[in-house]
Amino acid sequence: MKAAVLHAIGKPPHFEQFLDPTPGEGEVLINVSAAALKPVDKQMAAGTHYASPREFPVVCGMDGVGRLEDGSRVFFGGARRPYGAMAEQTVVRRVQCFSVPEELDDVTAAAIPNPGVSAWLSLKHSAKLAAGETVLILGATGVTGKLAVQIAKILGAGRVVAAGRNEHVMSTLHELGADSTIRLDKPDEELIAAFRREAGEKRFEVIIDYLWGRPTEALLKAITGKEFAIGESETRLVEVGESAGATITLPAAVLRSTALTILGTGGMPSWDILSDAFQQVMNSVARGTLRIETERVPLAEIEDAWERDAHAHRLVVIP
Numbered sequence: 001m002k003a004a005v006l007h008a009i010g011k012p013p014h015f016e017q018f019l020d021p022t023p024g025e026g027e028v029l030i031n032v033s034a035a036a037l038k039p040v041d042k043q044m045a046a047g048t049h050y051a052s053p054r055e056f057p058v059v060c061g062m063d064g065v066g067r068l069e070d071g072s073r074v075f076f077g078g079a080r081r082p083y084g085a086m087a088e089q090t091v092v093r094r095v096q097c098f099s100v101p102e103e104l105d106d107v108t109a110a111a112i113p114n115p116g117v118s119a120w121l122s123l124k125h126s127a128k129l130a131a132g133e134t135v136l137i138l139g140a141t142g143v144t145g146k147l148a149v150q151i152a153k154i155l156g157a158g159r160v161v162a163a164g165r166n167e168h169v170m171s172t173l174h175e176l177g178a179d180s181t182i183r184l185d186k187p188d189e190e191l192i193a194a195f196r197r198e199a200g201e202k203r204f205e206v207i208i209d210y211l212w213g214r215p216t217e218a219l220l221k222a223i224t225g226k227e228f229a230i231g232e233s234e235t236r237l238v239e240v241g242e243s244a245g246a247t248i249t250l251p252a253a254v255l256r257s258t259a260l261t262i263l264g265t266g267g268m269p270s271w272d273i274l275s276d277a278f279q280q281v282m283n284s285v286a287r288g289t290l291r292i293e294t295e296r297v298p299l300a301e302i303e304d305a306w307e308r309d310a311h312a313h314r315l316v317v318i319p
């Protein structure tokens, strides 16, 4: 079969022939129709992800959409290495396949689950967003951030503030439900003032962070208290991505002066929570209340696609 094959960390994959997969016990063979090219796929190949491959050659791609041998169409994740989603065929455990609503085309169905389910779980399961709360999406111009803006509204957020640096994409975020926006490409003092202004008296109750690095440091300075305060409302910050930096300096004062909780997104939620999030996201897309922009890329062009910066839309590889 043809596949996007990685031979070493730090290099793009090549389009080439790879051994056909054979399913083992509890596994199914999938004829792949579409696989999204996501930041995590690039982090894996670059060696910057904690689960990056250590043995080569290996096929790239974490998840995708395809047909089982009985013809049913599924979204799948977690192919058994050395197989991956960016190939004509792959193997996964049967329990890692979810059926896809008929109304959704293969490209949308492949693109939406990773960022959409992640945003849904971050807001609902990790942050426990309650109706009416004020939400800040830090890194709202990326594919996942744009979905998080929409999902925050679907889940009943009172006010959604969207922060990002890409001017063109920022101008589209109001249409997706953002009540106000913060441009991040400004000097630190101005940025801190903008965060304070948008947080207002009520503060941000939920922050979903796709950036980390400098923008998060400015945000933490903005929410650090200046005096003793009793009965302050709680801020739940959920760390999801690191598009702006892998580390931050965390001043002790922010944790002592505010009711701030920093949450991670590692570990799997229960199967019920995961499949509920998947269904809700897929149904929202099918109903047209959740939108994602995509672009099809032939598998044969994977090497070029790998190096491209796809602003605010997701490239989807078609074998």
Ligand SMILES: NC(=O)c1ccc[n+]([C@@H]2O[C@H](COP(=O)([O-])OP(=O)(O)OC[C@H]3O[C@@H](n4cnc5c(N)ncnc54)[C@H](OP(=O)(O)O)[C@@H]3O)[C@@H](O)[C@H]2O)c1
Pocket (backbone or CB within 6 Å): 039, 040, 114, 115, 118, 139, 140, 141, 142, 143, 144, 145, 164, 165, 166, 184, 210, 211, 215, 240, 241, 242, 243, 244, 245, 265, 311, 312, 313
């Ligand atoms: N753990 C999970 O389940 C999960 C799921 C989805 C995503 N993530 C992570 O979340 C992050 C974002 O994912 P994504 O799908 O939204 O990625 P994406 O579509 O590639 O978007 C990345 C965004 O980050 C912005 N950005 C990059 N550097 C920046 C900086 N220094 N300051 C401000 N903005 C900056 C880019 O803006 P420009 O257009 O200006 O370059 C772009 O809008 C990644 O780290 C990804 O791995 C994690």
